[in-house]
Amino acid sequence: MAILFSSQSALPFLSLILLAFAYTGSQADARAFFVFGDSLVDNGNNNYLITSARADSPPYGIDYPTHRPTGRFSNGLNIPDIISEHMGTETTMPYLSPFLKGEKLLVGANFASAGVGILNDTGIQFVNIIRIYQQLNFFEQYKQRVSALIGEENTKKLVEESLVLMTLGGNDFVNNYYLVPYSIRSRQYALKDYVPFVISEYKKVLQRLYELGPRRVIVTGTGPLGCVPAELALHSPNGECVAELQKAASLFNPQLVQMLDQINQDIGDNVFIAANTNQMHMDFISNPEQFGFTTSKIACCGQGPYNGLGLCTPLSNLCPNRDLYVFWDPFHPSERANRIIVQQILGGSNTYMHPMNLSTIMALDSRA
Template identity: 50%
Template structure:
């Protein structure tokens, strides 16, 4: 179990936490923890080279300007906020995060961040009142552009890294089941980013996209 928890804590890229619900349809707050996949601008306020404050980031936003998200437009927390019927969470370093904005939640994600096992973040969040945590595993590592440039001769995803990602995600799912057993409730919900990505790439027509 200790090795599994270490794997969980070091490699998981997003923990999106909903605080306890005041009603079945209304979430009290939405908190985001993770790296560049969910960073919505915190690194704009940090002295770091991991930044998304220049083109082509943000090219599909209404302003066509970078927003600090490592994306051409919205990212995962933005989409989740839309489905919750809430406004997007602000970066925790943003000077606009004050007053009633604090009741929406906050985004603590930062590109390049890591989570160490000894922080015990998954347990401390539960003790602080978090009752739902969406945990995404790793995406298709073998398809990352940098890896394609280093390993691929024909544009195909690297099979070794793809297998590694699949092995990790299956172990992550087992860890979450064990954690839920400890808490006696479905606190941790897994999201298979690998499968979602590959479904989109291999069958874009199913998602309304044409080549």
Template identity: 55%
Template structure:
């Protein structure tokens, strides 16, 4: 996973993410390509080519899949054989538009699997805590919106899979993954779950993470790195849930199960 190191508004808050694993159905599994759509949580450099402060100019954490990392689609290096690996279309600050539903129709073009993440705990990120929280409580209205959205997303994807006849769409319950840290941080080795490691103002939730910001001594003890994004350690635990999580977190199956099934195809 990749996080932009600067953000500038609340639309960065895990609103929507599509990861498309495409394969040519007439060839072997090794020919798969990997396409990413999303916001600052997975922007691996596209915004570096745009006029914005929401940059993604630090190295990505790595590809757990074991495949060659995808390049930003705006990168001049994305050409020739690099195009066969896939591409990252994520851009920090992107939102959910009415026309993004077109991505669900890509199955007709040969999409093998589509991983769709739900929204995270919108009301518990430091940015929203700074605006709405008085005693450390999460913003109730935003949390309710997330709790309504995610189950309906699972229902929609389940219906799409039934129409197709097999499990193309996979739902990732990132809301629950994050809430595990926030409600029981000690269980996962965290000490601080509602204050960002880097920032300013209440809960370090105001403004950008800059050299002038407050900075924690040990980022591994914090659930949040900045006003919107999980810390690297939190992201690693989330990735582990994506690969190994139960149906509570990954429905109808996790990525390890998917890769095992697809390797036999």
């Protein structure tokens, strides 16, 4: 018996075939980009959640092309946006956005959520955030959605040839271990024992990500936790970086690199690339003027000492020129600082990117 299609019912089916065909033809000059992590890389997922960890009101987004808040914890673009810019692709959309569908899915997706950490109990004060294993579950769901568009084999290829950015760790200190005096974790572990525990949990996260298919993953370290305006406001009467938090960063970051090296050795390939964002930030903090900043201590938007207390809101002090400030708000870099960080991710020496920078990755992969 012949099966008859009306032209109307055939359209969705035909569009799927065309999309799969278009994908196979265009992938030579584009790669999907996936982002996992916390507020440093969240581009709006938390806007769709009932949580206090949001950046959805002015003056956030004041320098974004629309001059409106987007959910990014920035005056403008954040690190993933600027990486996409350099890759020549459009910015990945938040996974929770209802507009992430059809061809937009092939660009990639941002799964990050402000407030999360490596540990599940990090950021509990924010209540409803997308914890890291839920981000990975959403990635599995994403793969199923894309498979329905371009088929399983094309989806496998898209994921294997993608670039991933993973940014976690800072909240496990500032929003967990050091959140309150005598926190549960600080009573449970001395700092020298807490760091290896967090690293061992991070290893499980990255191994799970590897199982899901990506083969190029940039993993950023923590920044200099004791030098952000929020910590200066609370713990530094003289503007010096807070020693205890700096110690946490100095223990965590080298152990992270060692762990990534170990995973790469076990795999037999340089899948995981360490980005020394701690050193990138310390360059600004040690000598802001060299980079065209007037201050690395005072946030552009905030209140209290160093503009470091509370949140950035419409009632906060707001600097007139964001390009002169390393920090946009009490915790997050300005767009201009983010741009300098991405320059190091792209072309930095082994001090900043280990074992290679993003430009080298892209050159290697284009020849493969």
